[in-house]
Amino acid sequence: MSDPLADSPGSWPVVSSTDLHRDGWVVALRRDLINPPGQEQGQDGAEPFGRLVVEHPGAAMALAIDVRDGVEQVCLIRQYRHPGGGTFVEIPAGICDVPGEDPVETAKRELREEVSLEASEWQHLITTYPSVGISSEVHHVYVARGLREVETGYVAEHEEAHLEVFWAPFDDLLAAVRDGRIREGPVAIATLAYAVIQSRS
Known part of the structure; x- marks a missing residue:
């Protein structure tokens, strides 16, 4: 069993990803459409939903x-x-x-x-x-x-x-x-x- 007090890495399925801003600097902004794991588009009425992501190297x-x-x-x-x-x-x-x-x-x-x-x-x-x-x-x-x-x-x-x-x-x-x-x-x-x-x- 995984540790309930530890974060766990992983990514939900990304249906599509669109750059809203990207240039020669280190930060970019994109919009991802994602699905929860195991739910394909249209399954049980599930539709992908959008999330904005600021890419940053830390x-x-x-x-x-x-x-x-x-x-x-x-x-x-x-x-x-x-x-x-x-x-x-x-x-x-x-x-x-x-x-x-x-x-x-x-x-x-x-x-x-x-x-x-x-x-x-x-x-x-x-x-x-x-x-x-x-x-x-x-x-x-x-x-x-x-x-x-x-x-x-x-x-x-x-x-x-x-x-x-x-x-x-x-x-x-x-x-x-x-x-x-x-x-x-x-x-x-x-x-x-x-x-x-x-x-x-």
């Missing part, structure tokens, strides 16, 4: 932690996000846009490019689907420790050119997530997951 994030003056501090950024209509507190993150690349390597690259840090210790924290009802996007979150500043020569563009890097005590970050001052999904999930692990260690 993203990797780094919860970068350094102990300063005896307190765990987290490296955070503030970045404008047009779809969300505001500037959000986030952790360093980036799209897994290199085919075949291990997500932890993506997280390492983004930590260097966004906040000019490298870490000697990497630990997988959690993997989630942020919006499984419409997107194939997967988030891979890692804890990064043993931090040091590096020169990268990376030239940021667009919103990234205006992001602000800052540090905050982990306990303050947790409080901000719990009381709703910070609402961006990945930073909230990473913070809560890390808090659970720390409470059980």
